[in-house]
Each structure stands twice: as structure tokens, then as C-alpha cells.
Amino acid sequence: MRHIISILVDNEPGVLARIAGLFTARGFNIESLCVAETEKPSLSRLTLVTSGDEWIIDQIVKRFENMINVIKVEDLSGEDSLxxxxxxxxxxxxxxxxxxxxxxxxxxxxxxxxxxxxxxxxxxxxxxxxxxxxxxxxxxxxxxxxxxxxxxxxxxxxxxxxxx
Amino acid sequence: MKKFLGAELFFESLYDLGIRTIFGLPGGYVLKIYDVMPSYSKKINHVLTRHEQAATHMADGFSRASGLPGIILCTSGPAATNTITGITTAYSDSVPVLVFTGQVPTPFLGSDAFQEADHIGITRSCTKHNTLVRKTVDLPKAIAEALFISNTGKKGPVLVDMPKDVLISESEYKMPKEVKIKSYSPKVPLKNSEYESFRKVLTASKRPLLIFGKGACSDFNKKLISKFLNKSKLPAMSSIMSLGLIDGTNKFNFGVVGEGGSAVSEDLINKADLIVSVGCDLIKIVPESNLKSKDIVVVNIDKANFNARTKGNMNIHTDSDNFIEKLSAEKGLSFEWEADNLQKLREKYLNSQEKEAKTNKRAGIFKLISNLSPKNSVFCSDFSYEDVILQKFLSVSDFKDSILSGGNGTPGYGFPAAIGATFARPKSKVISISSGINFQFNMQELIVTLEQKIDLTIVVLNEKKNKQKKYSGPDYKSLGESFGVKSHQLSYNDKNFENNFKKFFNHKGTALIEILI
Missing domain, CATH: 3.30.70.1150 (ACT-like. Chain A, domain 2)
Known part of the structure; x- marks a missing residue:
């Protein structure tokens, strides 16, 4: 299933690499990825589209939450979103x-x-x-x-x- | 305000954060630290090792034996890449280890300079967090944050990369009074609603089984668990990583869970209708098929341990301390475990353990060593399939007494970890038990045992496979002697084996005992 994952992170070097690393470790492909500063310059929002086994995506999302520079993770697939x-x-x-x-x-x-x-x-x-x-x-x-x-x-x- | 060199700030910060022992090896980009080291030698003890992997294992062993964080200092490039095995070992077993690496000066970062490696990139997937310090003034804060991240929540290794120019420039010493990281909140309180729904499941169950993992290992929990088991009369098991958490003499301790563990592990799991796993990666040690059609409650601080594959389970996201505190306060619980049956199972568990120790030579040696060792001895061994079984033959009274590399199964881990443990527990007897093959991975550290004048018993099992006529590998007795370590060789089949072993086992300083099996 296709998943849209929205991640709020510290605007610091290395954060994107850590996040992308979780996908490569699982042999998953990222369909699209968008990163830019948010209303607060110290934070970035990262929108990521991927598809894969339900439980593996679930695991990846939970691992995002464990990362020190990650503030909030949300899986927007199935949600009412723009x-x-x-x-x-x-x-x-x-x-x-x-x-x-x-x-x-x-x-x-x-x-x-x-x-x-x-x-x-x-x-x-x-x-x-x-x-x-x-x-x-x-x-x-x-x-x-x-x-x-x-x-x-x-x-x-x-x-x-x-x-x- | 007084100005300090970056290298001095390194020691000042570590000392102020309560660090007294570090393990390491000098090299080009950290030479400044070693330059200023003599003036800090009274405050911080530096243990010179012979290989960075061993240094990391020592810090890891130090941490496991004491509960304090372990510190490694090494230079860049080859030194940093050597630590990877050690870092991964600490990462898989959630051990708080702090790795300080030297790095090329910031203007040369990424230029393929001499002894340059991308430490941050390389260790990204095997550390809890890593960071590059760019300014001298930021060094104390970076160290404090690294220590905080490493030693809180689900613990783990953290790497701090320090470019040379950061170490040789001067700055004021600015240590934050309190470490606060906005995006990191390690404390996970127990939600009342979650506990209440767990309570309903617990009281409705007939035969609950408690399983404790490394996440439940804390002095606070240890006391409560023993009391609770006696009060509630519930059977409990521990993972191999948390051996010693439940008192071995407790009537409700059924040994190590999983394959190669206790003989009644499967019996108990089959009989139970509810499994409560606290701080344990249950799915990795118990086959999925055994867990079907059971209620499973997983208590863990790491959400990634909540497995989506075992359906119908209940997840409680919290610190094990919070959960056990609340659970142990429960009163008036009653279940359908019959006391007689449980005691029969426990007898079966103890008898089979006894029997295995008689038939399996290696198990016999573990049992013998365990019997000869005084209370509070620390046992370190490597992990291999056979060792999973072997560690359970040790009767340890505390989870800090049994040290082995679990998740990563690092060969050659036990010996350097034992060296580290001697610094953490100078009053305890420390024993390293490894097979000859595994011992060879880090045998160069024998010299460290002499330099540091530590008390350590090294047992090396030299095994002859069925079809081999001769013992393969080096003669470990001569090997030890060539390093200057008092060494002995014994044959397991010798009549006087036990007596001789006893004689050599009680000693001062470091001794190597090779056992031919």
C-alpha cells in the first residue's frame, strides 16, 4: 500500500541521511521525498511517499520516532489531508x-x-x-x-x- | 574567564559529568588530548589498550558490570572504523557507551585527507545518535548531551566526532546546567488507562507467565520482582541477557526463556494463557508458533518492539520501572497455577540443568567455575550457539554479574569485556571464559592485564573436534607466558582435573588457564 509519511525534524545536517538510511537498510524504495523549512526556521518538514508491507512501514515509522532529531511522525495515508x-x-x-x-x-x-x-x-x-x-x-x-x-x-x- | 584548550575541555567536561575511567589509544588527531592527559591523570584513569575494538568492548564490559556509561577515546580513520564492531555490539544490547573519535581539522573535512573517514556516516546505523562538534566552545555541551542521550531511555552508544582544530583551539568552559533536548524525551510515564486495561486482562487470565528482559534490569526492579513473585506465586522467566535479575533461589524462577534455555521454557509457555513480557524482545527468542492463541502483553520503552505480527496483543509503552512498580503493588491476585505442579516443573528444570552439566563437558566447566567463584563474581563470555546454553549454568545473584554479547554475538567479546569489568568492580573476582578460537580475536589485550595490574582469571577452552587427532590452534599456555601472564594447562579428562583447577583458580593478579577438552 502507498504511504504518505509526514515527519517534523530538527533543521540540522545529517537528519535526512538518518531517515533515508532506514529505508535503504530494509531495501525499500522512496517514491518521492520533499524537505523544506517550516514556519519555524529551526524545524523542517519532510514528506515522504513509499510503499511496502504494512508491518514494515509500521516498524519504520516507530523507528523514526526513536531518532533524536525527529519531533513528530505521522502516517497520512488514509487520513483526510491536502x-x-x-x-x-x-x-x-x-x-x-x-x-x-x-x-x-x-x-x-x-x-x-x-x-x-x-x-x-x-x-x-x-x-x-x-x-x-x-x-x-x-x-x-x-x-x-x-x-x-x-x-x-x-x-x-x-x-x-x-x-x- | 579562564580559557581552556579543547583537549582540556574534554577532560574537564567528562570529570564534571562523573566520568572517572576511559579506555583508548592515541593517534594523530587526538594527540592534543594525550598531551594534556598527565595533568588530569589524578582525576581520570586512562586505560591504554592495544586495539580499538577491544577498547570498545572494555568500555562496554565496564558499563555492564557497573551500570555506568563506558567511554572510549581514539583517533580517526582506522581507529574509528575499528570501533564499529564494538559499537554495534553495544547497540544491539542497548549498552550506554560513548565513543570519542578524533577527526581531520574542519577545513579539510570531506577532502579524503590522511586517516580521514566519515565517522558520522559510517556509524549512523549502529549508534543511537552521533554528532560532529564544529566549535571548541560547543564541546562541553555536546559531551553532556551525548552522555544524556546514551544513558537515558533505551540506552545505547553515541559517537562524538572531534576535529583536530576543535581540540587545539581555546575557549571558555561553558557547561549547561541542565541538558534539555527538545526533540528527545526519554521518560515515558505509564498511562493509567493502559494499565487499567492490562489489569483487566491480568485478572481475567488463568495462568499468566512473566518474562523479563534486559530492559527490566535495574536495581529498583530487582527488589520488587522477587517480592512480587513470592506474593503472587506467579512463574517467571528471564531472557539470557537478564540472567540474575530474578534471584536464582526464588521458587518461582524457571530459568532462561527460549531455545537452548530452561528445559521447561516450552512447557510453561504452552500452559500459560497470558504472557507478560517486560523489556524483552520476545519475538526474537520465542518462536511465533508458540505464541499463537495466547494473550500477549508487551511492555517496552521502544515502540519498535511492538510487533504487528502477533495479533491480538496489547502494547504498553513505558519504562519498565513504572510498570513493575505498579504491578508489584497489586494485591489479592489469584490464579489457577497449582502450586504442586509449578514445583514439579521447577524440579524438572533444576534436575535437567544438573543432568546437562554432567553430560556436557563445557557445561560442566561452567558449573565448576560458578561453584568455585565467590559471591558477586563477574562472568564474561562470548556468545555462540553453545554459549547460550552455557551461560545459564552460572549461578549469578545480580544481572550485572553475567556479561555476554547477545544481539550481535560478537566473537572475542568476553575477554576485553572482562578487562573492562575489573575496572568497574575492583573488589569482585572477574572471570573470562571463551573458546580458543574466540579468545584469539582479542588476545593482544593480554598485555593490558599486566600493565594495569588487574586481577583477572582467563579460562580458555581448547577443544578437539571428534575427528581431529591434535589440538588445533596455538598452545595457549605458551602464548600467555610469552606475554608474561602466569599460565597453566589442564586436561579435562585428567583425574585430578578438579583439584588442579581449584588450585590455579585461586590466585592474585592475572592467570590464564587453558583447558584441553
Missing amino acids: ERELIIARISTNQKTRSEVLRVADIFRANVVDVGPKSYALELTGNKEKLEAFIEILRPLGLKEISRTGLISLKREKKKITER
């Missing part, structure tokens, strides 16, 4: 396809962030499904390359991840 990802896609264009690309961008509410004589760069935010649909539509139009941020997630208002 999920977003950002993508930047470069599409090669010519006179024929240019208007079509713009129309697709319009439908998905994507922004054009770079324009050149041979290509457009589009920027889009959304959940995983939306981004995947976007890529599929763009592929036949001349998709050249993409860059994705990976998922970030925040619980909806009821419960908020707060400090211990």
Missing part, C-alpha cells in the same frame, strides 16, 4: 501545435513560465492523478522533459501536526 505536487514540463512546439499546447494548459489551469522559439515550459500544481493526466495529454504533443517536486502534504484542519 496533497499537492508541482511539475514543470517543457514541450517542443511548432506553429501547428502551439495553440493546442496553450489550450491544454488552459484546461488544466497550468501557467506558461518560459517561452522560446522552439518550446514552452508549463507549470502546474495538483495531486498525483491530475499531474499524471496532464503528462499523458502532453506526451503526443511533443513533451521533452519534466521535473516534479514530489508530494507535499498537510493534514486538514481537524488535527494539525504540532510539536511534541
Whole structure:
């Protein structure tokens, strides 16, 4: 099953390596990983997407809690949470396809962030499904390359991840 | 304010934090520490070892025999990588050990400098925590925090990496009055609601069985457990790591749980309908199939021990001290264990132990050593499959008296750990028992026993396998003598074996006794 794990950590060197180490030790793959400072500069939030055996994920989450620099861990899968990802896609264009690309961008509410004589760069935010649909539509139009941020997630208002 | 060198701050901080013994070996990047050492020699005793792995095992043995944290000091690169086996051993058995490594000066970090290794990266997966000190002024705080992390909660090894420039620069001595780490709260109080639901399960059960592991080992618990067993008349077992926690003479002690342990271990587990495991990694020592269709309550400070695979169990996340304090205060408990049956089982356990000691030569030697040793002796041995059985033949009265490498099963652990234990318990007799093969892993430390003038009995079992005509390996008697250690050789099959052994066993200083089996 796919798991979205949100981890609040001290903003210090080595913390990310410790967390990633638990996955390599188990031979698990991290699908996506996002780290950035939070509202407090001394803390970072790390959103991690992985999939694997239920009980192993459970173990990994418990081991996160044991780490000295980890403040709070939450498994957001199955929870009511906001999920977003950002993508930047470069599409090669010519006179024929240019208007079509713009129309697709319009439908998905994507922004054009770079324009050149041979290509457009589009920027889009959304959940995983939306981004995947976007890529599929763009592929036949001349998709050249993409860059994705990976998922970030925040619980909806009821419960908020707060400090211990 | 007076200024100190980083190297001086190292000693000042350790002394102020209550450390009196360290084990180590000098090397390039920690030379400054060794330079200033003479002026601290009255405050802190430094034990010079011959190998960093052995130094780590000594600190580990010191810690297990005393309950205090063990300290290692060594340089970078090869020295630090040598400690890995020792650190992993301490990590698997949750022993508070503090490793101080030298490091290349901060401007050269990550440049593949001479004797540079990424200590933090290498030890990430085998330490509870590790840290690199970047400024001299931060050193006392880093040491205090490392000690705090290592010696609280689920204990474990912590590594502090000290670049050379940090040790040779000057700074004021700023020690925090109290260590507080925001993201680390080692005390886990027992939730009343959790205990109440446990109480319901306990009173509803007919035949509960108590199993204690290393996590339950504290002087506080030891007293309470004995009293509680006598009062509640409940059978109890301990893991091999917590041997001595339950008094051996207690009528409700059924020995060591698990394979290779007590002969009645399986009987008891099969009969019980509720198993209460306190501070013990139950799933690792008892086969899963034996635990099915039973209520299992796991009390542990580490949530990762709550196993999702044994369904229907109950997890209590707390310090074992809190739980045992509350449990031992219970009154008016009654269960369906029949006193007669229990006593029969206990007789079976004692008899089979007796019988095994007669048929198994190695077990016989353990039993003999145990009988000859005065009370409060410390026994150190290596772990191998056979040793799991062997350690149980020792009658120890305290959990600090039985020392062996459990989780990591480190060969060659016993001998250096025994050296460490002599510093922790100078008044106790310390005995190291290992097979010849295992002894060879760290035999270079024989020289340390002479330099430090310690009292230690080293028993080496030189075993001939069935088809071998000669004893393989070195002649341990000559080996010991070449180091200058008083050495003896005995043959187990000799008629006068016991008498001769007795004669050699009582001695002053260090003696090596090789037994040919």
C-alpha cells in the first residue's frame, strides 16, 4: 500500500541521511521525498511517499520516532489531508501545435513560465492523478522533459501536526 | 574567564559529568588530548589498550558490570572504523557507551585527507545518535548531551566526532546546567488507562507467565520482582541477557526463556494463557508458533518492539520501572497455577540443568567455575550457539554479574569485556571464559592485564573436534607466558582435573588457564 509519511525534524545536517538510511537498510524504495523549512526556521518538514508491507512501514515509522532529531511522525495515508505536487514540463512546439499546447494548459489551469522559439515550459500544481493526466495529454504533443517536486502534504484542519 | 584548550575541555567536561575511567589509544588527531592527559591523570584513569575494538568492548564490559556509561577515546580513520564492531555490539544490547573519535581539522573535512573517514556516516546505523562538534566552545555541551542521550531511555552508544582544530583551539568552559533536548524525551510515564486495561486482562487470565528482559534490569526492579513473585506465586522467566535479575533461589524462577534455555521454557509457555513480557524482545527468542492463541502483553520503552505480527496483543509503552512498580503493588491476585505442579516443573528444570552439566563437558566447566567463584563474581563470555546454553549454568545473584554479547554475538567479546569489568568492580573476582578460537580475536589485550595490574582469571577452552587427532590452534599456555601472564594447562579428562583447577583458580593478579577438552 502507498504511504504518505509526514515527519517534523530538527533543521540540522545529517537528519535526512538518518531517515533515508532506514529505508535503504530494509531495501525499500522512496517514491518521492520533499524537505523544506517550516514556519519555524529551526524545524523542517519532510514528506515522504513509499510503499511496502504494512508491518514494515509500521516498524519504520516507530523507528523514526526513536531518532533524536525527529519531533513528530505521522502516517497520512488514509487520513483526510491536502496533497499537492508541482511539475514543470517543457514541450517542443511548432506553429501547428502551439495553440493546442496553450489550450491544454488552459484546461488544466497550468501557467506558461518560459517561452522560446522552439518550446514552452508549463507549470502546474495538483495531486498525483491530475499531474499524471496532464503528462499523458502532453506526451503526443511533443513533451521533452519534466521535473516534479514530489508530494507535499498537510493534514486538514481537524488535527494539525504540532510539536511534541 | 579562564580559557581552556579543547583537549582540556574534554577532560574537564567528562570529570564534571562523573566520568572517572576511559579506555583508548592515541593517534594523530587526538594527540592534543594525550598531551594534556598527565595533568588530569589524578582525576581520570586512562586505560591504554592495544586495539580499538577491544577498547570498545572494555568500555562496554565496564558499563555492564557497573551500570555506568563506558567511554572510549581514539583517533580517526582506522581507529574509528575499528570501533564499529564494538559499537554495534553495544547497540544491539542497548549498552550506554560513548565513543570519542578524533577527526581531520574542519577545513579539510570531506577532502579524503590522511586517516580521514566519515565517522558520522559510517556509524549512523549502529549508534543511537552521533554528532560532529564544529566549535571548541560547543564541546562541553555536546559531551553532556551525548552522555544524556546514551544513558537515558533505551540506552545505547553515541559517537562524538572531534576535529583536530576543535581540540587545539581555546575557549571558555561553558557547561549547561541542565541538558534539555527538545526533540528527545526519554521518560515515558505509564498511562493509567493502559494499565487499567492490562489489569483487566491480568485478572481475567488463568495462568499468566512473566518474562523479563534486559530492559527490566535495574536495581529498583530487582527488589520488587522477587517480592512480587513470592506474593503472587506467579512463574517467571528471564531472557539470557537478564540472567540474575530474578534471584536464582526464588521458587518461582524457571530459568532462561527460549531455545537452548530452561528445559521447561516450552512447557510453561504452552500452559500459560497470558504472557507478560517486560523489556524483552520476545519475538526474537520465542518462536511465533508458540505464541499463537495466547494473550500477549508487551511492555517496552521502544515502540519498535511492538510487533504487528502477533495479533491480538496489547502494547504498553513505558519504562519498565513504572510498570513493575505498579504491578508489584497489586494485591489479592489469584490464579489457577497449582502450586504442586509449578514445583514439579521447577524440579524438572533444576534436575535437567544438573543432568546437562554432567553430560556436557563445557557445561560442566561452567558449573565448576560458578561453584568455585565467590559471591558477586563477574562472568564474561562470548556468545555462540553453545554459549547460550552455557551461560545459564552460572549461578549469578545480580544481572550485572553475567556479561555476554547477545544481539550481535560478537566473537572475542568476553575477554576485553572482562578487562573492562575489573575496572568497574575492583573488589569482585572477574572471570573470562571463551573458546580458543574466540579468545584469539582479542588476545593482544593480554598485555593490558599486566600493565594495569588487574586481577583477572582467563579460562580458555581448547577443544578437539571428534575427528581431529591434535589440538588445533596455538598452545595457549605458551602464548600467555610469552606475554608474561602466569599460565597453566589442564586436561579435562585428567583425574585430578578438579583439584588442579581449584588450585590455579585461586590466585592474585592475572592467570590464564587453558583447558584441553
